[in-house]
Amino acid sequence: MNSKLEKIPTVKLVKWKMKIYIAIFLLVIFLLFGMVILFVIMSSTSDDMIGEHLVQEENQATTDIYISSGIAPEVTRYESYFKKYAKEYGVEEHTDVVMAMAMQESGGRYLDVMQSSESLGLARNTLSDPEKSIDQGVKYFSDVLEQAGGDVELALQAYNMGHGFIDYAKKHNNGKYSKELAINFSDYMARRMGWSRYGDPHYVENVMRYLEQGESIAVSKGDWSFPLREIRVTSEFGERTHPITGEINSFHGGLDFRCSPQDDILAVANGDVVEAIHSNVGYGNYVTVKHGEGEFSRYAHMTSLSVSVGNKVSQGQSLGKCGTTGSSTGNHLHLEQLTKLGQPHSEKVDPKKSLGLE
Known part of the structure; x- marks a missing residue:
């Protein structure tokens, strides 16, 4: 009897030990699982704001920008007008481009700063108000830029040669600009019109003399522009x-x-x-x-x-x-x-x- 009684506590102790071991094992599994979940969460958070989910905003576009270089004072004196109308017509990221165009068109020496009279069907230099010239010039550039799908070079050549150049590019060069294409279109239109020359097939490179290629930036679709070049x-x-x-x-x-x-x-x-x-x-x-x-x-x-x-x-x-x-x-x-x-x-x-x- 005594030997049996002595074994009873030992059996109970073994059972309790087994329960403890199982509990410890389950706790370890739980902790390991929790660490895996935490790692997944942390890997999706911002590295600079702990616990905040990083969101890549999709409601934005990007564009290649051009920075003006060597713009004469005769043109920069109208900078406020360029900025005003570039914003009004939705091309503020291309303000430097239209200022470079003005350098090529007039160098700021004529009142028709952007030589915009012709885009209104008027004789050259008919416009005598610099602001009206810039208003019309930027509006026309905005129009051809939209038709060119945002391709600045294609839009520049179309500004010089008319919307027909964009259609010609779509038909003969998959909608892309090239200098050779501009020369061919110039020759084609000159023959068609019976003129000795048509437009300036070197217009793009002439404007680009006053521009430097910048980096891609995010472009806002709101009233405010973005506070950073890349938005996250x-x-x-x-x-x-x-x-x-x-x-x-x-x-x-x-x-x-x-x-x-x-x-x-x-x-x-x-x-x-x-x-x-x-x-x-x-x-x-x-x-x-x-x-x-x-x-x-x-x-x-x-x-x-x-x-x-x-x-x-x-x-x-x-x-x-x-x-x-x-x-x-x-x-x-x-x-x-x-x-x-x-x-x-x-x-x-x-x-x-x-x-x-x-």
């Missing part, structure tokens, strides 16, 4: 879990974009700098630009600022460099849209609509 949203406007404090339902009063220290932060529209603050807390180094009554944009966490209070800035102008100053977990741009200074986060406007990202 890392944190949306509205309630979220704060990436630093962990506060749930913390209101995020702007949009965050991924960027690196070498990236320029660009003004989204023309305006006046009303704040240019250097700080190690909150927004860090930031700039606020007033664009009109009840419309402000704010750019936060920059490494350095390139503007001061009172400066007038143009759309696309650099305001400073991307950074991670203030309350920030990594390099990024925090962009806000305000209707007045000192506005609470919850009363600010989601910039997505103005940027055309909705």
Whole structure:
């Protein structure tokens, strides 16, 4: 009897040990599974904003830009008109292109700056108001650029030779520009019209003398242009879990974009700098630009600022460099849209609509 009684606790102990081993085994499996899930989640988050999902916005286009070089003062004195009408006709990213065209057309020496009279069916130099010339010239360029599918070289040659060159290119060169094609079209039209020459088959290279190829940039479809050349949203406007404090339902009063220290932060529209603050807390180094009554944009966490209070800035102008100053977990741009200074986060406007990202 005694030997049997002594074995009973031992059996129970073994059973309890087995239960503990099983529990430990299940816990290890659970932890390993959790680590795998965490790894998957982390791999899909932004490397500069912990816990925020990285979104590649699709509602944007990209374009190759050209930067003007060697534009004469006689043309640059009309720069405000070029910018005004380039924006009005939706080709603001090609403002430098139309200024280069003006260099080739008139060099700024004639009142019909862009030699636009002919596109209206008038004799050359009929227009005597530089603004009207630029208005019509940019409008016509916008028209041929659309018909050319955004191909700048094809549009330039069509500006010189007329819309017919685009149809000729589609028929004979898969819709692509080439200098040889321009020469052939010039000869064809000269014979057809009974003229000694037609247009300038060297027009594209003549305009390109005043341009340098830039990098591809993202082009906004909204009223505001993009604040960076490449756009990746890392944190949306509205309630979220704060990436630093962990506060749930913390209101995020702007949009965050991924960027690196070498990236320029660009003004989204023309305006006046009303704040240019250097700080190690909150927004860090930031700039606020007033664009009109009840419309402000704010750019936060920059490494350095390139503007001061009172400066007038143009759309696309650099305001400073991307950074991670203030309350920030990594390099990024925090962009806000305000209707007045000192506005609470919850009363600010989601910039997505103005940027055309909705």
